[in-house]
């Protein structure tokens with residue numbers, strides 16, 4: 001039996017990408033700075049986010065979406081810092097996608113939110129294929145998980161904008177090789193900004209607050225300039 | 229494993245394509261898959277077969293063409309193949325490469341259909 005070729009040239013992620021682009025435009029339009037957080041399970045996303053939310057809430061309006069396979073524990077932890085927290089339970093799905101984010105945002109007044117954080121499911125592989133419309137993606141790496149993580153998962157490090165080295169209070173005990181970690185990050189994502197923090201001691205957090213405030217100010221300036 | 233989600237999106241897209249063309253009997257699906265896409269080739273092949281069950285694509289074959297990672301070197305003003313996926317720098321001059329030219333794609337290129 002003979003066959004013929006049909007040209008298709010269809011991007012498989014098109015639907016997600018289009019939705020993510022629409023979300024990004026909406027976030028910009030409303031003046032909300034949206035940050036996605038990815039890391040392996042247990043690297044400290046929720047602990048870092050608790051510190052971020054309570055620190056930023058002093059002079060900004062904050063909110064968070066948190067993805068988890070099954071439990072609502074992370075959302076309960078974050079609700080201590082702000083009531084604006086919603087859980088996205090993904091069931092068997094190992095990543096968030098743009099549609100889940102859009103659905104979770106329902107009825108939220110984004111114009112009343114300065115910073116929205118989206119904690120992804122703990123996973124360094126799958127989230128890299130799914131744009132969520134975030135302005136910035138933070139990838140977290142804990143001092144206890146080894147400095148070669150960026151080399152093992154180059155795709156997610158490369159698709160992120162900022163690296164956060166967490167659990168720095170444990171670095172000495174874990175014999176964490178900080179210069180090697182920084183070298184590896186630079187190797188897979190040249191020029192990447194890196195912060196070193198501890199959610200336990202609060203070390204390094206003020207620098208992240210300053211960075212985010214500057215980010216918010218500059219994206220709003222662009223928005224004002226665009227409106228003129 | 230997100231390859232199953234990706235296989236499902238892919239199949240939805242192919243079925244849609246088939247429908248707009250009046251129903252195709254797809255025998256082979258040609259996919260371009262970047263080595264820097266974060267998608268595992270074997271896992272995708274496995275997931276594809278699984279996800280085809282109960283659809284019109286059951287029995288079709290997935291053929292994957294791997295697309296290498298290519299970066300743009302600003303210093304040389306040329307596209308370059310980095311030494312590895314773990315070292316995104318120019319192999320000629322060593323300048324770090326911040327722009328990815330290809331290697332991230334997940335794209336259905338063409339379909340072989342019964343004539």
Ligand SMILES: Nc1nc2c(ncn2[C@@H]2O[C@H](COP(=O)(O)OP(=O)(O)OP(=O)(O)O)[C@@H](O)[C@H]2O)c(=O)[nH]1
Pocket residue numbers: 039040041042043044045046047048074121122123166167168169170197198199200201
């Ligand atoms: N010593 C210390 N422990 C930390 C720090 N950050 C997180 N932890 C601990 O590490 C464990 C995991 O932290 P989580 O914040 O739940 O990590 P996660 O990335 O949100 O985990 P998943 O959502 O399950 O992927 C908890 O026991 C935290 O108390 C830190 O900076 N220092």
Ligand SMILES: [Mg+2]
Pocket residue numbers: 045046047074119
């Ligand atoms: Mg968590």
Ligand SMILES: [Zn+2]
Pocket residue numbers: 301302303304305318319320321322323
């Ligand atoms: Zn060069």
